[in-house]
Every structure is written in C-alpha cells, then in structure tokens.
Amino acid sequence: MAKKSAGILLYRLKSSDIEILLVHPGGPFWAKRDPQAWSIPKGEYDAGEDAYSAALREFEEELGAPCPRAVPIDLGEIHYSSGKRLVAWAMAGDFDPHELRSNMFEMEWPPRSRRIQEFPEVDKAQWFAMAEARGKILPAQRPFLDRLAEQLRRGGHSAPR
Template sequence: MPVMSAGILLYRITSDADGFEVLIAHMGGPYWARKTEGAWSIPKGEFDPDVESALDAARREFVEELGVDAPDVAYSELGTFPYASGKRVVVFVGDGLGFAPATFTYGTFELEWPPRSGRTVEFPEVDDVRWTNADAAAALLVKGQRPALEALARHLGEVSGTG
C-alpha cells in the first residue's frame, strides 16, 4: 500500500485576473532554507487510512504544521494526487475567506544536522505561510502538488457555473 498523506488547500476568491488565491506553506529545515520555487506545500501530512479518515488527518496535520485550527467551513475532497515517489496525497479544499490568524505556531521535527555529525537539531516543519495567487503558487509548490491547483481551478469553475 502506498504512503498516504492528506492536506487542506484553502482558497479565497479575488477580484484580480487570477480569480483566486491559495494558502501555502514554505517547508522548514535546512534542505529548504535557501529554496523558493518548488519548496512550498499544502499543509499536509501522513496518515493511516485504516485508523483515521483522510479529512480528520488533514485537519490534524493543519494544526500540527501551522499551530491553528483549520477554519470551520465546508470541505470538498478535490482528489488524490500521486507523487513520482509513489506517495499519494488526498487534498481537501475549503473557502478560506476571512482566515487570517494573528500568529502561527509551527510544529517541529528533529534531524541529525549537519549530516553524520551525531548532533540532533530541532527545525520547524514550516517557516512561512502566505496567501498567493494561482500563477505564483504553481511555481512555488512542489511538483507533485501542482495538479491540485489545476483541479481547484476546475472545481471553482464548476461551482460558479463558468467551468
């Protein structure tokens, strides 16, 4: 069985030409520190489908990574997106209009750093969170999550009757 992850992709409709923005997070830790393009992610994490529903996992991971509850809105399952590695990510979307926490408290992970040093260092799972338009997000997101943006654009078009 492939490794499964679940995440929440919040969006908000805008008046600009792109039509919507998404909330994405810059991955923390030394590997991502100096990277921008392809270094952002939907707040998400792994789960065991035999133990937890994908939506429950997505909500849990949102809190673990960002330190705030996901907004209490209706969520739709956008789809399951495969990574080249074989991992599969179930993405849920919800209208994040009005979601603007004063602060985020990022979860952490431990890593041997520098490599082979025997020293363990704690790093934030995420080091930045921001709303960004769809075009910018397409360049910023890791490659395996970019199809979710295309699916969101289709979803929003269907909901509004323009797709």
C-alpha cells in the same frame, strides 16, 4: 505499502482572483529553496484513520490554528513518483501568516555530526495568487490547483465573506 498523506488547500477570493495559502517546509534541506518547494499543509496518516480528519489535524499541527470551517471540496488524490499518495480537500477560509506556529521536528544536523537540532516543520506560510502559486507549489501538487479552479468555475462553491 506506499505512504499516504492528506492535506487542506485553503483558498480565498481577492480582487476577482483565487489566492492559495501555501507553506514552506522547514529545516536545512529546504532553507534555500523557493520555486517548486512550497506545499499545501499536509501529513501522513495511518491505515484505518479517516483521511479528512487527518488533513484537518495536519493543518492545525503545521499552522498552529484550526482549519476554518467551510464546505470541503474534494480534490481527489495525486501520486508522487516515489509512490506516495496525497489526498486533498479545498476549503474557503482565511489565515494570517503572521500567526504561524508550526510544530517542530528533530534531526541530526549537520549530517554525521551527532548533533540533534530542532526545526519547525513549516517555516513560512504565505498567500499567493493562483498564477504565482503554480510556480511555487511542488510540481506533483499542481493538479490540485487545476482541480480547484475547475470546481470554482463550475460554481456551487464560494469564498469566505
């Protein structure tokens, strides 16, 4: 069965542009990757677990702060070529990237060294203008940016004050 993940795309309006908060995965595999390596805060959830609740939990685990409370915008689901599924909601809010306090994970590094090291799940968080976010985000997640822009164009949603 395909793995399922849930995430939150945090956005704000600045100078008449939409800004998107993206996170950069920690660990040695991603250390020197930048374009098309950033993501929305997200994580896996189990069958029977509420996806939206999992998205809020993962936001807090990856950033070290609760997700700002706002009316969620359902961005639907995407499918990775691996078969993994990701469902996401957009939330208007703010987060100071200097306040990032990600949870940690362990892995053997370097490979076959038998040495276990600890790395942050997220090593950076940053706000990007929509155009720049398109070049930073993982290509499979790009439809979430398009869906958010379309929802905001149609109205009924606002950025935080």
